[in-house]
Every structure is written in structure tokens, then in C-alpha cells.
Amino acid sequence: MPERLSSSRLHAVAYACGALVLASLAIWHYLMGHYPRILPATILALMVSAAALMSEKAYARRLPVYLVLISGYLAIAVEAPYLEASGALWMGIPPILATLLLPPGAALLLNVLLAPMWLFLVTPVLSMPTGGLQYFTLVIISILPLGWYMQQARLLKTTDQLDTQSGMLSRDDLSERLIAEVARARILNQSLSALVIHLPQLDMANEQFGQTAQDTLLTTFCEVVQRNSRRGDAMGRHRHSVFWLLLADTGEAGALIVRERLTHALGETPLPEIGTLEAQARICRLADDEYAERFEQRLIKGGLNLLEPDT
Amino acid sequence: MQSKYKTPLTGLFLLGTGLVTITAWREDDPITQGLLIAAIIGLTTLAWRHLSRRAWTWTVPLCALLLLALLWHAPMTYAIGVWLWPIMLLAPQPRPMRYALLVTATLGWWHIQAPLGVAQTALSGALLTALMALGFAKAIEHNRLRLELERRHRLTPENSLWSLHRLRQDLNVEWSRRQRENVYAELLVVRPRQRGHNARRRLKERLAALIYVFEGCYHVDTQTFAVLLISKDEHHAALRRDAISTELQEHCRIRIAPVAPHLDPVKLGHELSVQDSGLHVRQETTDHA
Incomplete structure (x- = not known):
């Protein structure tokens, strides 16, 4: 069941299989009496075996890949002069190996740069135009699925709404959501308030207690806010430690209640090392004739005031 | 595209x-x-x-x-x-x-x-x-x-067309907001009569022009789009419904249902695909007693 196997386990299996190929090659040379060709194959087999052993170790991610790639290249280069009609078949190995092991851009570059070498090695069996055509067709077609994934990854990045660290709305989408909520409040004749929340501990957590503590702090904070706000109230991260909570159909009094409830709930949540959560929050209410841009400016200013209380 | x-x-x-x-x-x-x-x-x-x-x-x-x-x-x-x-x-x-x-x-x-x-x-x-x-x-x-x-929620980077996954989430949110804020929300699913990419693109543009910035336009399946309409009360909702359906009915078939806890957009889309008339409005079945 490939999906249940991890990718690094499959890499190890593949490398082990490759090592087996090279070892069989060495044995074959021994049986055939090609004694000078045994040594390179043996060394390469050992290199690939080492890569197979290393591939499940987390500390050396790239090394096995490079070892296998270099061994594969050397094996083909050493054996190419002795291959007869089947040279055309083996010429396909280097570009496919690069495509499967390297990121798409690097693989394409390497395949194009090394093309003259591989083509030179197969010229005895295959004329230059035919060999070149086959090689480049293989290179281009093999890069297509990876190109598709790259493009999809880019699409995902441009459409992603959430802050990568906290899972809340990111800054741009928060601003977009604010404009929508202001329009909604105007058309439905509702009031709109926002809480600007500053979490000072977040600034220090990384330096004092490390990344894990900071992540825990952030997730706990998000959970507490979510538990204490209504469904549909948008929460977003405007700055590193400043968050906005948009409260639809809520006037000043309602916002005050939410703030009290929230600061109380945060104060009741102890975290190891850090202690209880402390947050400062400021209420901003949308004025009757205020534009979304102006309201956003006010929220930004409110956040700055919380960050620097003296000014 | x-x-x-x-x-x-x-x-x-x-x-x-x-x-x-x-x-x-x-x-x-x-x-x-x-x-x-x-x-x-x-x-x-x-x-x-x-x-x-x-x-x-x-x-x-x-x-x-x-x-x-x-x-x-x-x-x-x-x-x-x-x-x-x-x-x-x-x-x-x-x-x-x-x-x-x-x-x-x-x-x-x-x-x-x-x-x-x-x-x-x-x-x-x-x-x-x-x-x-x-x-x-x-x-x-x-x-x-x-x-x-x-x-993912947003389907394309430049305009706000949202996914079905997001629609399901938003339906839940709108249901609770509808009760809390005392507003009226309904889901409109629409399907162009013509097939093809251009008809869908035109419909998407027209929908974007007809809705407010806080209402979302969603992709239910390849042929069906959905819009969440949010109005002050039932009277306003009827006015908007009429305005939108007269605008779209020439090229599309429309089905409208009020937002309810178990409203399934995919099912509504299926009902739309077999619907004979150009417009069907499902009446509210829940009693508010």
C-alpha cells in the first residue's frame, strides 16, 4: 500500500534496489571476466547502499540524494562505451533520475547542461539528431507533471487566506473581511465593533522559552478566543502580536462584555513556563458615517497604541 | 482561466x-x-x-x-x-x-x-x-x-470565488448569524442554460456584479454556482430575489432556498439540474414557534 508507506521508506527501498543492480553488475563483470570493470561497479554499489542506510535519517536529507545521483551518473558513464545497440535505452536513466530526485527547476537545468555529455556517449550507436530528439523529448515530458505541481503550489500560496503560524486570517484577508463587515453593517443597519488585542508575551516567548513555547502560546490563545467568541466573528492576525476580533452586530456595551469575558478566560489559562496569559484589548466601534478605510486606520492606530503605551 | x-x-x-x-x-x-x-x-x-x-x-x-x-x-x-x-x-x-x-x-x-x-x-x-x-x-x-x-477556500487569486468546502462552513455561520442578528439569509443556486466555459465566465461576472461585497459567490460543481443572499428581512429578500432572477432568468435556471441547519448545497444543485421551470423558490418549512 504505497500511500501507507512513508516517502523516506520508499526512498530507502528504491536505493536498496539500485544498490542491488550495481552489485549484480559487479558480479556479472566477474563472471564474464571483465576484471577492470568490477571495481567501479563495486564502489558505486557501496555508495548507493550507504545512501539507502542514510535515507531514513532525518539529519541528512540531501546527502543520500546526491550520492545516488552521482553514482547513477558515474555508472552510466563508465558502462556506456561497452553498451551496444541498447545504449539508447540506458541514456534515459540520468535525466529520469535527476527528475525524480531533484526539485523540478534544478533537474531541468542539470538535464539540459549534461545533455552534450550523454549524447556524446551514445553517438556510436545512435545518430546525433535521433538521440538528441529522444533525450530532449524525455526531459521535457518528464518535467511536465512536476511543473503542474509547482504551479498548483503557487496557486495555493496566492489563494491561501490563513496566517501560516496561527491558522487565523492573515493580514490582507483580515483587511478584506473588515471591508465586507463594514458594508454588511451599513446595509443591514447594524453596529460593528472590533477588539484590538495585544498579546505582549508573544514577543518575548520565542527568545525566553523557544519556538515550541511560542507555538503553544499562540494555539492556546486562539483556542481561548474561539471558545469565547461567537461563530462568525472573524479573528485575524494583524501584526506579530496584535490581533483583531471583528464583532458583528455588537455595540460598545456588547464589546465590553466580550472583552471582559476574554481577558478573564485568558487569565484563567495557565501555561507551563509562561504562566497565565495576559492580554490588553481596546474597543473600536464603527461610527455612523465612517468609511471602512478610516475604521481600519483607527484599528491600526489602536494596535500601535497598545504596543507603545507611552506615546 | x-x-x-x-x-x-x-x-x-x-x-x-x-x-x-x-x-x-x-x-x-x-x-x-x-x-x-x-x-x-x-x-x-x-x-x-x-x-x-x-x-x-x-x-x-x-x-x-x-x-x-x-x-x-x-x-x-x-x-x-x-x-x-x-x-x-x-x-x-x-x-x-x-x-x-x-x-x-x-x-x-x-x-x-x-x-x-x-x-x-x-x-x-x-x-x-x-x-x-x-x-x-x-x-x-x-x-x-x-x-x-x-x-482551500478561495479558488482563484484575483476574484472571490469560493469553494464548496467554504460554502458548507459559511452556511453554518450564516445560520447562527441569522438567528442572532435577526436577518434573512437564503441560498441561491444557479446553472447556465448553455454549456461551455464562456457561459460560465459570463455568469460568474454577472453574479459578482449583483451581490454585495459581504456575500460570497461559490462553486458547487462544474456547472453550478451558488450565492448567499443576506437581507434585512423577508420583504427585502423578496425584492432582491426578484431583481436577481429577472436579470439572470434569460440565460440560467435558478433555485432558491432559505438558509437552514441541514441545507445541502450539493442536493440543491442536483434538484436544480432536473428542474423544469426557470425559477423555483423553496418556501420556509420551519415554524418559528
Whole structure:
């Protein structure tokens, strides 16, 4: 069941299989009496075996890949002069190996740069135009699925709404959501308030207690806010430690209640090392004739005031 | 479709098509030429339609069959093609297709073994196995990306068209907001009478112009769009409903249902697809007592 196997386990299996190929090659040379060709194959087999052993170790991610790639290249280069009609078949190995092991851009570059070498090695069996055509067709077609994934990854990045660290709305989408909520409040004749929340501990957590503590702090904070706000109230991260909570159909009094409830709930949540959560929050209410841009400016200013209380 | 996100990859696809075309042109054998031309058609289709999953679902098996036929017909000339099997594993496809590719890869390798001799056959088989394993590994690495893509909310970067996943979430949110804020919310699903990309694009643009910035436009399935309409009360809702339906009814069929806890947009979309009249408004069945 490939999906249940991890990718690094499959890499190890593949490398082990490759090592087996090279070892069989060495044995074959021994049986055939090609004694000078045994040594390179043996060394390469050992290199690939080492890569197979290393591939499940987390500390050396790239090394096995490079070892296998270099061994594969050397094996083909050493054996190419002795291959007869089947040279055309083996010429396909280097570009496919690069495509499967390297990121798409690097693989394409390497395949194009090394093309003259591989083509030179197969010229005895295959004329230059035919060999070149086959090689480049293989290179281009093999890069297509990876190109598709790259493009999809880019699409995902441009459409992603959430802050990568906290899972809340990111800054741009928060601003977009604010404009929508202001329009909604105007058309439905509702009031709109926002809480600007500053979490000072977040600034220090990384330096004092490390990344894990900071992540825990952030997730706990998000959970507490979510538990204490209504469904549909948008929460977003405007700055590193400043968050906005948009409260639809809520006037000043309602916002005050939410703030009290929230600061109380945060104060009741102890975290190891850090202690209880402390947050400062400021209420901003949308004025009757205020534009979304102006309201956003006010929220930004409110956040700055919380960050620097003296000014 | 967004040309900005398409151009470089389309270029690569066309380059690949060009190379296959040259191969087909240099080829004398009509059967091989026919197979290569079929491959050219597949690649050209993908060049323009590579964003749609459906295009991939039929191109991958097609390419696999073509390659198999090519290896069977001219094993030595196109022997290099045998290394394309692990690459095919990478393309987006359902899981059973990946297993089918393992079988076709074995068959393809079997076709080229006769002229190779025992030693090279064994070596190439073992090497192909290794590369297939690498292909599977890479496909698994891409799985996470695929899942994230399916879960994403915003479908295109430049306009706010949202996914079905997001619609389900928003329906829940709107239901609770409807009760809390005492507003009226309804879901409008709409389906263009004409098929085709242009009709859908026109409808999307028209919908975007008809709704407020806080109402979302969603993609229910390839043919169906949905809009969440939020109004002050039932009277305003009826006015907007009329305005939108007179605007759209000429080109589309419409079905409207008030937002309720178990409203399923997909089911509503199915009902719309079999609906005879141009407009159907489901009445509220829940009593507020």
C-alpha cells in the first residue's frame, strides 16, 4: 500500500534496489571476466547502499540524494562505451533520475547542461539528431507533471487566506473581511465593533522559552478566543502580536462584555513556563458615517497604541 | 482561466508536443506515426486544459496505453520510453490508476526484453522497480499538496470565488448569524442554460456584479454556482430575489432556498439540474414557534 508507506521508506527501498543492480553488475563483470570493470561497479554499489542506510535519517536529507545521483551518473558513464545497440535505452536513466530526485527547476537545468555529455556517449550507436530528439523529448515530458505541481503550489500560496503560524486570517484577508463587515453593517443597519488585542508575551516567548513555547502560546490563545467568541466573528492576525476580533452586530456595551469575558478566560489559562496569559484589548466601534478605510486606520492606530503605551 | 498562472507551463507542454511532432514527422512507419499523433493530441489538450482534473484523468490512461502500444510495436526504437513509467505515477490521478500503471510498466518492460539479452533485461527490470519506488515516493510527497488544494477556500487569486468546502462552513455561520442578528439569509443556486466555459465566465461576472461585497459567490460543481443572499428581512429578500432572477432568468435556471441547519448545497444543485421551470423558490418549512 504505497500511500501507507512513508516517502523516506520508499526512498530507502528504491536505493536498496539500485544498490542491488550495481552489485549484480559487479558480479556479472566477474563472471564474464571483465576484471577492470568490477571495481567501479563495486564502489558505486557501496555508495548507493550507504545512501539507502542514510535515507531514513532525518539529519541528512540531501546527502543520500546526491550520492545516488552521482553514482547513477558515474555508472552510466563508465558502462556506456561497452553498451551496444541498447545504449539508447540506458541514456534515459540520468535525466529520469535527476527528475525524480531533484526539485523540478534544478533537474531541468542539470538535464539540459549534461545533455552534450550523454549524447556524446551514445553517438556510436545512435545518430546525433535521433538521440538528441529522444533525450530532449524525455526531459521535457518528464518535467511536465512536476511543473503542474509547482504551479498548483503557487496557486495555493496566492489563494491561501490563513496566517501560516496561527491558522487565523492573515493580514490582507483580515483587511478584506473588515471591508465586507463594514458594508454588511451599513446595509443591514447594524453596529460593528472590533477588539484590538495585544498579546505582549508573544514577543518575548520565542527568545525566553523557544519556538515550541511560542507555538503553544499562540494555539492556546486562539483556542481561548474561539471558545469565547461567537461563530462568525472573524479573528485575524494583524501584526506579530496584535490581533483583531471583528464583532458583528455588537455595540460598545456588547464589546465590553466580550472583552471582559476574554481577558478573564485568558487569565484563567495557565501555561507551563509562561504562566497565565495576559492580554490588553481596546474597543473600536464603527461610527455612523465612517468609511471602512478610516475604521481600519483607527484599528491600526489602536494596535500601535497598545504596543507603545507611552506615546 | 487565469493566463498569468498558465503561461510558462503551457509553453513547456507545447515544447513537448513540438518534440513529439518532430519525432512523428521523421518516422516512416504509419502505425507508429498514428500512435505519436494520438500522443500529440493528448499533450495539446493538456497544454490548454491542464488545470482541470478531468483532463488529467483521461490523459494519463491514454498516454499509458499509447506508450504500451509503442513499446509493443517498435520496442528497440523507443526503448527509452520505458523510463517514462515512473514519471506517469507523478501525474494527478486516482490511486487505482497508479496500481494499473505498475501493471502496464511491467508489460512495457516485457516488450523490450527480447532484444536486450538476459543480463540487461534483469538489470533494467530491477532499475525500473527502483525508479517506480522513487516515483511513488514523489507522488506521496505531492499528496499533501493535493489535500491542501482540495481544502482551500478561495479558488482563484484575483476574484472571490469560493469553494464548496467554504460554502458548507459559511452556511453554518450564516445560520447562527441569522438567528442572532435577526436577518434573512437564503441560498441561491444557479446553472447556465448553455454549456461551455464562456457561459460560465459570463455568469460568474454577472453574479459578482449583483451581490454585495459581504456575500460570497461559490462553486458547487462544474456547472453550478451558488450565492448567499443576506437581507434585512423577508420583504427585502423578496425584492432582491426578484431583481436577481429577472436579470439572470434569460440565460440560467435558478433555485432558491432559505438558509437552514441541514441545507445541502450539493442536493440543491442536483434538484436544480432536473428542474423544469426557470425559477423555483423553496418556501420556509420551519415554524418559528
